[in-house]
Amino acid sequence: xxxxxxxxxxxxxxxxxxxxxxxxxxxxxxxxxxxxxxxxxxxxxxxxxxxxxxxxxxxxxxxxxxxxxxxxxxxxxxxxxxxxxxxxxxxxxxxxxxxxxxxxxxxxxxxxxxxxxxxxxxxxxxxxxxxxxxxxxxxxxxxxxxxxxxxxxxxxxxxxxxxxxxxxxxxxxxxxxxxxxxxxxxxxxxxxxxxxxxxxxxxxxxxxxxxxxxxxxxxxxxxxxxxxxxx
Amino acid sequence: xxxxxxxxxxxxxxxxxxxxxxxxxxxxxxxxxxxxxxxxxxxxxxxxxxxxxxxxxxxxxxxxxxxxxxxxxxxxxxxxxxxxxxxxxxxxxxxxxxxxxxxxxxxxxxxxxxxxxxxxxxxxxxxxxxxxxxxxxxxxxxxxxxxxxxxxxxxxxxxxxxxxxxxxxxxxxxxxxxx
Numbered sequence: 001x002x003x004x005x006x007x008x009x010x011x012x013x014x015x016x017x018x019x020x021x022x023x024x025x026x027x028x029x030x031x032x033x034x035x036x037x038x039x040x041x042x043x044x045x046x047x048x049x050x051x052x053x054x055x056x057x058x059x060x061x062x063x064x065x066x067x068x069x070x071x072x073x074x075x076x077x078x079x080x081x082x083x084x085x086x087x088x089x090x091x092x093x094x095x096x097x098x099x100x101x102x103x104x105x106x107x108x109x110x111x112x113x114x115x116x117x118x119x120x121x122x123x124x125x126x127x128x129x130x131x132x133x134x135x136x137x138x139x140x141x142x143x144x145x146x147x148x149x150x151x152x153x154x155x156x157x158x159x160x161x162x163x164x165x166x167x168x169x170x171x172x173x174x175x176x177x178x179x180x181x182x183x184x185x186x187x188x189x190x191x192x193x194x195x196x197x198x199x200x201x202x203x204x205x206x207x208x209x210x211x212x213x214x215x216x217x218x219x220x221x222x223x224x225x226x227x228x229x230x231x
Numbered sequence: 232x233x234x235x236x237x238x239x240x241x242x243x244x245x246x247x248x249x250x251x252x253x254x255x256x257x258x259x260x261x262x263x264x265x266x267x268x269x270x271x272x273x274x275x276x277x278x279x280x281x282x283x284x285x286x287x288x289x290x291x292x293x294x295x296x297x298x299x300x301x302x303x304x305x306x307x308x309x310x311x312x313x314x315x316x317x318x319x320x321x322x323x324x325x326x327x328x329x330x331x332x333x334x335x336x337x338x339x340x341x342x343x344x345x346x347x348x349x350x351x352x353x354x355x356x357x358x359x360x361x362x363x364x365x366x367x368x369x370x371x372x373x374x375x376x377x378x379x380x381x382x383x384x385x386x387x388x389x390x391x392x393x394x395x396x397x398x399x400x401x402x403x404x405x406x407x408x409x410x
Contacts, residue, residue: 029308131239132300134244142247
């Protein structure tokens with residue numbers, strides 16, 4: 001079963017095979033790049049938005065949306081100022097939303113455990129599986145740690161005193177130290193759970209590729225193809 | 232020279248840190264149409280983290296492995312990133328392997344980190360033009376001097392980051408934080 005963090009996600013998205021979701025995000029990316037028409041881009045974007053809202057990911061979209069919108073506006077303005085045409089700049093800005101939506105589609109509905117299970121069944125070597133899992137899991141952790149380190153540094157040191165050497169001592173070294181100690185702790189914990197041995201590992205439950213996965217992939221391709229063809 | 236669990240966790244942690252740093256820095260310059268600029272802003276940090284990883288692990292293929300972990304996470308943003316990260320990783324690993332008899336370790340680490348960033352800038356710009364249509368290929372070739380300057384800057388800042396990484400690594404070793 002998936003964790004409680006994904007409890008609000010509708011079953012039709014949650015139960016989708018993780019690798020199918022990954023392929024879908026890549027397809028969305030390719031569609032965004034291969035479609036020059038802003039109308040076609042906007043049409044599929046609204047469909048995708050609706051799909052994510054139906055799937056119960058509205059809450060995850062709401063928080064970062066103002067920042068993504070602000071970044072998209074910057075992309076649009078800079079793109080237009082640096083010699084691009086209006087449709088080109090608009091398409092670049094819309095593509096920014098595509099990145100965010102496709103990222104939310106995968107990350108918001110897939111637990112790292114499920115993804116790891118799917119990779120295990122796909123016979124990916126253990127070192128790559130474990131490495132990928134740690135990388136994905138610890139990006140938010142390190143981000144939070146970095147924010148805390150910066151905040152504590154700002155509290156302790158006045159703006160006028162912030163020299164490069166002091167910033168190196170007060171921000172960079174603690175961050176690297178934290179990274180190292182985290183890495184050692186994880187390695188020890190994983191070793192205790194039997195990772196890193198050559199013996200074949202069992203899995204808690206199978207993640208199988210079913211007819212629904214195939215239907216989802218084909219339906220998505222048909223929608224993309226139709227919009228691309230009509231516009 | 233096989234990788235053990237400790238090596239893998241540290242490589243993955245380095246990749247996570249690289250991702251965090253790129254999320255912070257790259258959006259600041261993402262819209263500026265100068266080829267290789269996105270690599271320039273992350274170069275000192277990547278150089279530092281790579282140097283530290285090399286000091287701790289020192290096994291062949293480390294650049295490629297860390298690039299793989301970093302690139303797969305960025306697959307959701309763009310599959311092209313994985314491609315140019317892997318090519319840069321292989322180039323840096325080749326340099327690190329081929330110079331193991333001719334150069335002291337410190338120079339190899341600095342050289343490989345600098346090369347990693349320079350190759351990333353050039354191949355990244357080329358991939359951007361080929362696959363993403365960020366800039367027509369003709370325009371890219373016309374801006375070769377700009378790209379060359381950015382690549383050299385990337386190599387220099389990446390190398391400077393590596394120097395700092397070696398310094399931090401030596402301090403950590405002295406205080407037995409790192410073995």
